Structures are given as structure tokens and as C-alpha cells.
Amino acid sequence: MTDAAVGRIRGAPEGSPQWISWREAITPLSRASRRRWVVFYVLLLLASGALAGWGEELGLEGFGPPIVAVIALFLVFGMLRRGTRRLAAIDRPSLDERDRQELSSAFRYAYPLFLAVMVASLAVLALTLPDAERQSRGDGFTSIHTGHFLGDVALVGLLVWGFLWAVFLPTAVLAWREPDPVLGDPVDDQGVLDGPSEAARDLALAAALVAAVVIEATDGYAYISLLLLVAALAALAAWWRHAFGQQAVSSTLQAAGIFLAIMGAALLIVAAFGGGATTTAWISATGMMLVGAPLVALGRKRA
Amino acid sequence: MGRRPATEEARLHNRLAVLRAERGLSRQQLADAIGVNYQTIGYLERGDYSPSLEMAFRMAEFFELPIEAIFAREPFAPMSEQVYSKSA
Numbered sequence: 598m599t600d601a602a603v604g605r606i607r608g609a610p611e612g613s614p615q616w617i618s619w620r621e622a623i624t625p626l627s628r629a630s631r632r633r634w635v636v637f638y639v640l641l642l643l644a645s646g647a648l649a650g651w652g653e654e655l656g657l658e659g660f661g662p663p664i665v666a667v668i669a670l671f672l673v674f675g676m677l678r679r680g681t682r683r684l685a686a687i688d689r690p691s692l693d694e695r696d697r698q699e700l701s702s703a704f705r706y707a708y709p710l711f712l713a714v715m716v717a718s719l720a721v722l723a724l725t726l727p728d729a730e731r732q733s734r735g736d737g738f739t740s741i742h743t744g745h746f747l748g749d750v751a752l753v754g755l756l757v758w759g760f761l762w763a764v765f766l767p768t769a770v771l772a773w774r775e776p777d778p779v780l781g782d783p784v785d786d787q788g789v790l791d792g793p794s795e796a797a798r799d800l801a802l803a804a805a806l807v808a809a810v811v812i813e814a815t816d817g818y819a820y821i822s823l824l825l826l827v828a829a830l831a832a833l834a835a836w837w838r839h840a841f842g843q844q845a846v847s848s849t850l851q852a853a854g855i856f857l858a859i860m861g862a863a864l865l866i867v868a869a870f871g872g873g874a875t876t877t878a879w880i881s882a883t884g885m886m887l888v889g890a891p892l893v894a895l896g897r898k899r900a
Numbered sequence: 901m902g903r904r905p906a907t908e909e910a911r912l913h914n915r916l917a918v919l920r921a922e923r924g925l926s927r928q929q930l931a932d933a934i935g936v937n938y939q940t941i942g943y944l945e946r947g948d949y950s951p952s953l954e955m956a957f958r959m960a961e962f963f964e965l966p967i968e969a970i971f972a973r974e975p976f977a978p979m980s981e982q983v984y985s986k987s988a
Contacts (some may be wrong), residue, residue, distance in 0.1 A: 682939075693936035695949050779927070779942025 616847075619830045622837035623802060625680040630795045631772040634680070637803055638673045638769065641810070642761060645670065648814055649754055651725075665813040665822040669806045672826075674765060681771040699771060706774075707766035714762050718755075722747070793840045798833060805829030835895055845895035854892025861885025912950040914971045916941065918979060919963050934958050 625631045645666040684692070684700050692700065722745070729746035732739055747755070806829075809822035835845035844851070864882035920930055920941075927941040934941070934955065943949040951959070951971070960967045 682937075691937075693940050694952055694955060695940045695943065696937060776943065776946075776948050778939060779946055 617834065617838050617841060617843060619834035620675070620679065622834040623676055623798070623830065625676055625772075625795065625799070626778060627795055628775065628777050630799055631677065631680045631775070633799050633803075634673055634677055635769045635772050637806075638670065638677065638765060641666065641670055641673065641806070642765070644810070646758055650751075663810070663813060665826065666810045668823070668826065669810060670761065672806070674768065677768050677772045681768060681775055684771055699775065700767075702774070703767045703770040706770045710766050710770070711763055714766075715759060718758065722755075793836060798837070802829060802833060839895075846892055848896065850892055851896025854889045854896060857885045857889030858893055859889075861887075861889055911947050912971050912973065913947070913975050914944060915976055915979075916959070916970065917945045919965075919970065920945075923963075930962075933962050 625634050645663050648663045648666065684696055684703075726745035726747065729744055731742045731744070733742070734740075805825060809826045809829075812825065813822040831846075839845040846854075861882045861884070864878060864885065868878045868882055916930075920927070925933075927945075928938045931938045931941045935958070936955070940949065944951060956967050956971055959970055963970060
């Protein structure tokens with residue numbers, strides 16, 4: 598499926614949005630893109646599991662519940678659900694016979710995959726957990742049991758691990774198997790639009806997600822990671838809208854940009870000519886201009 | 901229940917795209933009339949999916965044609981070829 602063809606899907610009846618949301622901008626439509634995100638999710642889940650389980654031993658600052666990694670997992674899972682038209686949702690109404698068949702196949706494939714993941718997980722735990730001994734005393738004797746120790750938090754983590762795989766795998770199978778959407782209908786493709794490259798979009802988003810997770814893992818500052826993630830999503834949505842001839846940002850954000858730019862300019866004038874301006878005032882004025890000006894530019898209506 | 905064709909031999913050929921174009925129907929309009937999702941019509945036309953007997957009957961009723969005029973085990977000859985070979 599060509600990237601231009603991916604763009605044309607936007608002209609199809611089910612997906613001709615008036616305003617492309619950030620969710621629509623990152624939805625993987627082609628099979629190639631869906632498969633890329635399935636692989637990414639698996640790698641991210643494995644990395645999150647390793648981070649949660651052995652982060653402290655590895656000396657990483659962000660050990661413990663990897664918040665940004667969990668958000669990233671939900672984000673990618675949501676993308677895959679949208680990319681498969683949420684066929685795996687339990688409350689999905691009006692499935693036709695093909696949808697039901699695909700759903701059935703997805704669960705059929707997902708079940709042995711889930712079993713394999715659980716067996717492998719337990720095997721890794723058995724190999725890596727420290728040995729433990731438990732003594733039980735009866736009447737006149739003491740018996741010693743050897744095994745492995747798993748604390749309460751680790752047990753909850755293991756349950757979450759299993760839950761995430763159980764929920765993800767049917768959607769992953771669907772995303773992997775579903776063919777490319779059908780294009781080329783002269784009657785349907787009235788709103789033909791050429792969009793940006795899905796591969797480039799995927800690469801940019803994956804890089805932002807990896808950077809966010811790595812920053813959280815190494816520095817432990819979840820809010821910087823979250824800011825990076827939000828900025829990346831906003832930038833991708835703006836890029837997608839721009840490519841489809843829409844305003845890259847909403848009118849509200851544009852108005853906020855105008856306000857910031859005017860305030861920044863006013864502050865600069867006051868700082869320059871008023872005398873006694875502090876460094877904070879200079880930084881604030883410059884920051885307002887730097888944030889406001891791009892918002893004004895991105896909000897311009899395209900011809 | 902329909903199926904995903906496993907091999908080229910198992911593929912069921914159809915004339916849906918031609919019939920739809922003749923009647924000026926979009927995939928969405930045909931999907932609404934048959935009671936399936938829009939993409940399913942596309943997958944049928946592309947040969948990614950073979951319909952159930954029940955859906956094939958619904959198609960036949962909708963187009964007011966016998967099933968064998970819409971679906972076949974062998975590829976259909978072009979419509980123009982059929983028309984001109986009969987009239988010759």
C-alpha cells in the first residue's frame with residue numbers, strides 16, 4: 598500500500614473527518630503500519646516488564662511503576678484498536694459475518710500465544726527469582742520447603758502483566774492479519790486527499806515514545822517525558838492537518854498564540870525601554886514569543 | 901459463515917464491482933443494502949473474502965440476478981466479450 602493510497606482512505610465514507618483529531622492522525626491504516634506497531638507494543642511491553650522487575654537492580658532512576666511506559670502502552674493499544682475498527686471490543690455492535698469470523702480467528706490465535714507468553718514469563722521468573730526457604734513446624738518436627746519468593750507488589754505486577762497480554766493479543770492478531778483497506782472506488786473516493794507518509798509518521802512517533810520512556814527510566818522525571826509525548830502528538834496532528842489542507846492547530850490555540858505573541862512583544866518593549874528589566878522578564882518575553890508565533894503561523898487557514 | 905480464501909484455487913470470483921458500477925452504487929450504498937460493513941464489500945470485490953451462502957443469496961436478491969451470474973468458481977469472461985460473442 599502506497600503512502601498516497603493511505604491518504605486517500607481519508608476520503609472514504611467512514612473516515613472523512615471535518616477536523617482531523619490527534620487520534621486520527623496517528624491511527625495506523627495500512628497493514629504494514631499496523632504490523633510495525635504490534636512489534637513496537639511487544640517490545641515496549643517487554644521493556645516495561647524488565648524495567649518494573651529489574652530497574653532497581655540495573656541502577657535506573659525511574660524504577661518502579663513506569664508511568665510513561667504504561668501511558669505509551671495504552672496509546673499504542675488505542676492506535677491498534679482504531680486501526681482494526683475496534684473489532685475486538687466486546688461491546689462492538691453490528692459486526693457483519695466477516696467481522697465475526699475475523700474476531701473468532703483472532704481469539705483462536707491469541708489463546709495459544711497467551712499461553713506461550715505466560716509459560717515463558719513463569720520460566721523466566723523461576724530462573725531469576727532468588728531462592729527462598731520456608732519452615733513449617735508441626736508436632737515434634739520441622740519441615741523445610743525450598744522455592745522462590747514473590748512479594749505482594751511483584752504478584753500484582755505479574756497479574757497486570759498477564760492482563761495486558763490477554764487484552765492486547767486478540768487486537769494484535771487482528772492488526773497483523775487484517776488486509777489493507779480497499780481503495781480505488783470512483784464513486785466512493787470523491788474526497789480523495791493525499792496524506793503524508795505513514796512510515797515517517799510511525800518513525801517520528803516511535804522515536805518520541807522511546808525517548809519519553811528512556812527519559813523516565815534514566816532520570817525519573819515523568820513530567821518531562823509526558824510533556825515530550827504531548828508535544829509529539831500535537832506536532833503529528835498539526836502535520837497531518839496541514840497535509841490535508843486544514844488549519845494545523847485549532848482556532849482556540851491560534852487565539853492563545855496571538856495573545857502570547859502580543860503579550861511577549863509588549864513585555865519585550867517594556868523590558869527594552871522601561872529599564873531595570875530582570876533576566877526572568879527577558880526569558881518570559883522571549884518564551885511567549887517563541888511559543889505564540891508558531892501557533893499563529895500554524896493556525897492560518899490554508900488556501 | 902463465509903471464509904478467507906486460503907489458496908487461489910479456493911477463491912470465489914465475483915462480478916460485484918461491475919454490477920455496482922453499472923448501477924452507480926458506492927460500496928457504502930451496497931453495504932447498507934446488504935447489511936454488511938463498507939470494507940467487507942471491498943474485500944469481497946478484491947477476492948480477500950468469500951461470502952457465506954446467505955450473503956450470496958442476499959446479493960442475488962438485491963441485484964435481481966441468479967447467484968451464478970454474480971459468483972463463480974472460474975474467472976468471469978469480460979462482459980463485452982460475452983455480449984459481442986452472443987450477438988455475432
